Amino acid sequence: MNENIIILTGGSRGIGHATSKKFWEEGWRVITCSRTEVAPQCPWEKNKTDHFQIDLEDLDDLRKKVKDLQALLKGKPVKALINNAAISPKNEKNNRLNFDETDLNLWQKVFNVNFFSPIILSKSLIPNLQSANGVIINITSIASDMVHEFAGPAYATSKAALKSLTREMASDLSQYNIRVNAIAPGEIETSMITKNSQHLIKQIPMGRFGKPEEVASVIFSMCSESFSYVNGTEIQINGGQTV
């Protein structure tokens, strides 16, 4: 029997961890990466062999690890690629790093993780995704479209670029039967939310932050046949924060 394979960046915690757990519980083989070793709370079968320890800031290392990933896959079809890992650097008070405080080196690091890594991974996996009629989901952000009190301009522009890239990839990869969509979370309870963020609840009609599991279940649905004609779009998961 063919196994359903999902590859997900940033699986060690937050939305990535909840998503890995959801797919694993649904019987998928889950291949992850993060800077840390496989997290103790990740109970999946093969979690040691199916986890890549990598810092996505280092694109040369990513290109090497992509070869290791291909060796592990041995040409197998890949049903889903979730470009989830991201960084959102803050200032020393854990607040927004403004335009005038962001040096170009940091800007480059943010783009390496948040924008160029998804390009490298997605390109390398086209044949595997094609043979599964697979799906790519890019995790963007509410900050792609509006100034955010905590997400600085390097993060926001990297996510806006990823949102545009989603449209371009959807157009170009349809010929291979690969669908490409994005999800844009609002305020989700992970390490990206700081204790300074609590007052943002007032901006959310539902009156609470979202849970990583609520994002994971949308991602799972988007990888199912129910979404077979959804392509090139971004789904917002923010409790109505942008209404």
Ligand SMILES: NC(=O)c1ccc[n+]([C@@H]2O[C@H](COP(=O)([O-])OP(=O)(O)OC[C@H]3O[C@@H](n4cnc5c(N)ncnc54)[C@H](OP(=O)(O)O)[C@@H]3O)[C@@H](O)[C@H]2O)c1
């Ligand atoms: N939480 C929110 O409110 C929110 C809002 C909008 C958008 N998002 C987006 O949702 C996605 C997940 O966010 P999250 O809140 O779950 O974040 P998180 O809790 O900070 O988790 C980020 C994940 O990415 C990995 N990662 C970070 N930098 C990495 C690097 N250089 N190389 C490899 N892996 C790296 C982390 O693992 P290691 O630290 O082990 O490397 C971790 O597994 C991101 O794309 C984020 O921009 C989140």
